[in-house]
Structures are given as C-alpha cells and as structure tokens.
Amino acid sequence: MGTWGTGPFDNDTAADFANALDDAGAEEREALIRGVLARTIDATGYLSEAEEAVGAAAVLASQCPAGQPIDTGYGPETPMPEFPTDLRILAAEALTRIAADDSGLVSNWVESGDAHRWLAMVTALRAVLDPPPPSIDIPLFDLET
Numbered sequence: 001m002g003t004w005g006t007g008p009f010d011n012d013t014a015a016d017f018a019n020a021l022d023d024a025g026a027e028e029r030e031a032l033i034r035g036v037l038a039r040t041i042d043a044t045g046y047l048s049e050a051e052e053a054v055g056a057a058a059v060l061a062s063q064c065p066a067g068q069p070i071d072t073g074y075g076p077e078t079p080m081p082e083f084p085t086d087l088r089i090l091a092a093e094a095l096t097r098i099a100a101d102d103s104g105l106v107s108n109w110v111e112s113g114d115a116h117r118w119l120a121m122v123t124a125l126r127a128v129l130d131p132p133p134p135s136i137d138i139p140l141f142d143l144e145t
Contacts, residue, residue, distance in 0.1 A: 003108045006114055006117040006118040006121055007072055007074075007121065008054045008055050008057070008058035008070075008072075008075070008121065008125065009055050009058070009070070009072050009074035009075040010072070010074065011051050011108075013051040013052060014051045014052060014054060014055035014074070015074040015075075017032075017036070017051070017052040017055045017056070018055060018074060018075045018076045018077075020032060021033075021059070021076045021078065021080070022076050022077055022078045026081050029080060029081060029083075030081070030083055030084070030087070032056075033056040033059065033060065033083065033087060034087060034090065036049050036052045036053050036056050037053055037056055037057070037087065037090040037091055037093075037094045038090060040052075040053040040094040040097060040098065041090065041093050041094050041097060043097075046104070047097065047098060047101055047104050047105075050094075050098045050101070050104055050105050051105065053091075053094040053095070053098060054095070054098060054105075054122060054125070055075070056091060056094075057091035057092075057094060057095050057125050057126075057129060058070060058075070058125055059075075059076060059080055059083075060083055060087050060088055060091045060129060061088075061091070061125045061128040061129050062080075063080070063082060063083060064088065064128045064129060066128050066131065067128050068128075088129045088130065089129075089130065091125075091129050092126050092129040092130035095122050095125055095126040095129070096126065098122060099119060099122050099123065099126070105118070106118065106119060
C-alpha cells in the first residue's frame with residue numbers, strides 16, 4: 001500500500017497525479033482535474049480515482065479565499081493556472097462521495113486515529129470549497145418604533 005500520511009498527496013496515487021499535473025501543459029490541467037472529479041462523482045461501486053480526486057480538490061481549495069497553499073513535497077510543483085470556480089462544486093461533491101465511502105480510503109489506515117485525521121482533512125477541504133452561506137442577522141421588523 002502506498003499510503004504514508006493523512007495529507008491530500010500522502011499516497012503514491014495522489015503523488016503520481018501531482019506529477020501528471022506538473023507534466024501536463026497549462027491548457028491540459030483543467031481537463032485532468034475536471035475528469036478525475038467527474039469520474040469520481042459518477043462512479044458506481046469502488047471509487048478507483050478517489051485518491052486523485054482528493055489531490056485535485058486540494059489544488060482547487062488552495063485557490064479559494066480561505067484555502068491553504070499546498071505545502072508538501074508530494075503535491076504539484078508547477079504553479080497552477082486559475083481554475084474555473086465551477087470545479088469547486090464538483091470537488092466538494094466528489095469529497096462528499098469519498099467521505100461517505102466507508103469501504104474506501106478510510107480503510108487504508110490500520111490505526112483509527114489516522115483515518116480520523118484523514119477524514120478531518122477531507123472535511124476541511126470540502127468546507128473551503130463549498131462554505132456555508134453567511135448568516136444574515138437582519139431583523140424582520142424594527143421593534144423600537
């Protein structure tokens with residue numbers, strides 16, 4: 001098994017995806033990210049590209065206002081272009097599928113603490129990609145009149 005940590009690129013498959021993004025031309029990167037997210041959302045049964053989808057979501061989250069830069073040596077090294085914001089919705093949906101897949105990536109860790117840390121990372125990425133709408137505290141009517 002090529003999983004060594006709980007970050008979005010801390011496994012062989014996601015690290016290979018980061019390398020593919022680095023090797024692709026600027027115009028091909030969007031298609032790589034869009035494709036892996038769409039296939040993860042549409043998959044039936046085993047989510048075979050879930051690790052790549054988590055990496056793709058991390059790249060997109062890094063471009064969000066509340067996002068964190070990718071600070072691992074296993075993520076993409078090439079600066080990524082600004083991706084269309086519609087990819088954030090796809091990424092959030094893919095992460096929802098991945099987090100709900102009990103027999104998928106969560107089962108990669110022998111120690112449950114690692115699985116919980118990984119799920120927390122996925123949840124944090126999803127929150128950055130699809131934040132809840134801001135609360136509006138506007139009274140319906142003014143009682144002081």
